[in-house]
Amino acid sequence: MTDATANQNPAHGALTTTDARTRRRNAAEARFRLYGQIAIAIGIAALILLLTSVLSNGLSSFRQTFLFLEVTLDEKTLDKSGVRDVEVMKKVTTIGYGKLIEKSLQSAIEEHGITVEGLTDKDVSDMISKEAAALVRNKVLANPDLVGQTVPVKVLANGRIDGYLKGRVTMESAERDSNVSPNQLLLADAMRAEGLLVKSFNWGFITGADASELRPEAAGLGIAIIGSAYMMIVVLFLALPIGVAASIYLEEFAPKNRFTDLIEVNIANLAAVPSIVFGILGLAIFINVAGLPQSAPIVGGLVLTLMTLPTIIISTRAALKAVPPSIRDAALGVGASKMQSIMHHVLPLAMPGILTGTIIGLAQALGETAPLLLIGMVAFVRDFPAAPPEGFFDPAAALPVQVYNWTQRADPAFVERASGAIIVLLIFLLAMNAIAIFLRRKFERRW
Amino acid sequence: MNTVKLAASALAMAAAASAADARDQIQIAGSSTVLPYATIVAEAFGENFDFPTPVVEGGGSGAGRKKLCEGVGENTIDIANSSSRIKQSDIDLCSSNGVAEIMEVRIGYDGIVFASDINGPEFAYSPADWFSALAAEVVKDGAIVANPNKTWSDVNGDLPAQDILAFIPGTKHGTREVFDEKVILAGCEETGAFEAFKTAAGGDEDVAEEKCMALRTDGVSVDIDGDYTETLARIDANKNAIGVFGLSFYQNNTDKLRVATMNGVVPTTESIAAGDYPVSRPLFFYVKKAHLGVIPGLQEYIDFFVSDDMAGPDGPLAAYGLVSDPELAKTQEMVASGTPMAPLN
Structure with a gap:
């Protein structure tokens, strides 16, 4: 009895006074909170650091410097025969067109009365991107009647x-720098003052094709965006039905025995397999x-499907499990078959969860680089793939691979473009995650 | 069911793959040194010809040659870029897979230069200096000893008394192969260490070569696995160091680097083209002859690559840093007539 009484009267006094032990406990809690706050602060700081470095490097890639020129499309150079036969006119290469653009730049400089000492003709023509000649050539070949006229063009x-x-x-x-001289920069200043040189929004960065190291100013993400989109279509159309079918069977129909346990363990393990392994598998x-073609979105899509399947199966099964058994019992009770109860009641209720899981799986697949390196998606591709379904078999790039590709280039201009590509990739990922959150919020039911 | 339909259409799509129409674009893979040159040509080719732009991939010289030798057919590449010459093992692999005839096209030369910080002293090297500075074991007074040299003046009295520190390309780089062979091994033979190693190994030349190319591991020689930009950054941080660069990289960074001479020759495109500068290598691509006439534009592409407009001394490739081949006309003729390469000697 004395023991019990002693316990009822603990050593410390009233609740309002804090003794040493309570203070220790309070201090421990405060420390624990602080640890948590520090952890979050580190996380936020890392995120801010990442975003500022990406944004400060990459935002400039969305604006580009253009030259406004009046190019005289000289008939003597472009179409000696004068019959405007496109097949004959194709013989004139970009070198010929380049000379015309150079001439127009020189005359524009003269017209505006710009004089900069110590500039050779080559220095002046080096101000223009090598891409310009291709642009004008394509324009002329598309419309041969332009020959002989003076047309305004906007070139890089x-x-x-x-x-x-x-x-x-x-x-x-x-x-x-051996590639540019201060005189050229003085000329650029003068041209800018005259309105010949203008910085404007760079649509080419989003819609254009990749470019070689001699013309970083022309490199764009168009093919990478299309390639990534094609792969996502393949993944969606393969992984979603296969994943959902597999999870419905495992969750609703499969008998619980050692074999299904084994399958379950394997699916969980598959989700943890490094993605490069799927790349090796895809190549083999x-x-x-x-015998599928190299560098094609179909192969990339198939590999990413394998990678996304476990994610989709696991999230679908969780969504199916979350539907209360009372729904199934009620459906069965009014005479529905098992399949009817699943298709009419369980699956629609589980749909928001399934879609969220699928979108998150797709977002993961969109950012995946390693397996694509092995199946030739890292190639230099300049031609846009055709429309689906043929386009699935044409060579294409992918967004994360394009980032990897550009960081390896020597010209410093590619640093900016790699960061710009990261921004575009992040925008896509954010949009996908936002859709997932929206779907969950809008359709999710709580029981 | 909807999902069943989707799955079925997806499967049908995959099945259509085997019946996909003939490949109409050229596929190229291989050396990352040749990659920028190949993309420049591919880009101009796509612009000026009616054929699609070739698809160019990196991956390394060895991997490219192996891919070339996988067999004949649309699923194999047409051209392998290579910064080193094809090996007999590759040719054997090729012929065992039915790739009988290969064309060897030399596009030009790539120089390998030694450069240090612009404000540092001048260096005039010979391969022997590099061997004595970096080899794990050297011959001193007739005996094989662990490398005792600390400064460049220990190696050669004519060199400045600066601590030895070298940033050399890592073993995954093709450049390292050239460095090992043309600098370290050449220096090993020059100093007579090769003979000493050979005698010590009982006359086994392979063992001797291996000993020649074994470099110090005491932090004096640092492997750089990244690209030349990393080497440049390291030199910037460590002004005493000497780095190994490609000629084109050095020429774009003349404001930061001071180049060293080798056997008294300054590396320039001219001295490399003339063969005076010893540390250079030819760059190649290898064409699968069976694909000529099958893959549209293949012949046109290789003709275009070696044309004066591209690979000539005033062409865009030279502007990017390729040392133009003085025998380009011969190569053009060879490419035009489609002569396959002779067996390796």
């Missing part, structure tokens, strides 16, 4: 000139055995 300026307007190239660095099976 050279990457270094663009870098000067963006602050990447300075007078000091130009002095030591889809390309070497099945």
